[in-house]
């Protein structure tokens with residue numbers, strides 16, 4: 001692993017998530033004070049999953065959202081989780097094995113090139129994934145392609161504040177540099193979590209995400225701020 005992980009480099013990003021997988025869930029709870037669950041619930045609320053739906057969790061990681069969604073599509077539905085990295089997927093499969101009644105599948109693959117048929121999904125989520133793709137525009141195009149017309153999708157991630165010198169951005173830098181990196185350092189994952197701030201520097205702002213989504217063919221795209229502007233939830237309608 002090079003000293004500085006390059007955002008947008010698929011191999012380095014995959015290695016990063018393989019490396020942090022064992023600590024990922026605990027650090028997520030600690031660094032967000034458990035609030036990531038609340039934000040993920042808001043993504044699920046937009047999706048309105050129902051029994052029989054075929055849903056996608058792109059960049060599913062250890063499967064948080066896939067597990068919640070699988071409970072809601074029973075009976076008759078399916079949730080497919082896709083992630084590029086093997087280690088988080090292994091943890092997701094382990095969690096799914098503890099609830100064998102859930103209609104869940106996990107697959108290693110690229111969220112920007114899923115290989116699924118056009119219109120395969122009745123809905124999709126992508127949490128903290130879009131920022132990690134080499135090109136978010138391509139990720140949104142693939143997301144639109146795999147959704148049937150009328151389907152909903154929710155893309156949750158850190159928000160990149162439009163004003164880099166405003167209070168929201170100042171707080172975000174403080175949080176990432178003074179809290180996230182030092183806490184991750186205790187787990188030996190300093191560089192892996194320092195990547196977060198660098199990945200945000202190349203991430204589109206909410207209004208640009210809306211533009212990219214409309215250009216990708218979504219009928220509606222609305223970016224909502226969460227957690228005082230620290231997070232963003234992109235509501236999409238195909």
Ligand SMILES: C[S@@+](CC[C@H](N)C(=O)[O-])C[C@H]1O[C@@H](n2cnc3c(N)ncnc32)[C@H](O)[C@@H]1O
Nearest residue numbers: 017059060061083084085088110111127128132
């Ligand atoms: C920050 S984690 C988010 C995991 C999970 N969605 C969550 O919210 O807890 C980002 C995930 O995206 C995955 N990822 C990065 N690039 C990807 C790609 N091109 N295709 C699929 N997954 C990718 C990583 O392996 C990692 O598991």
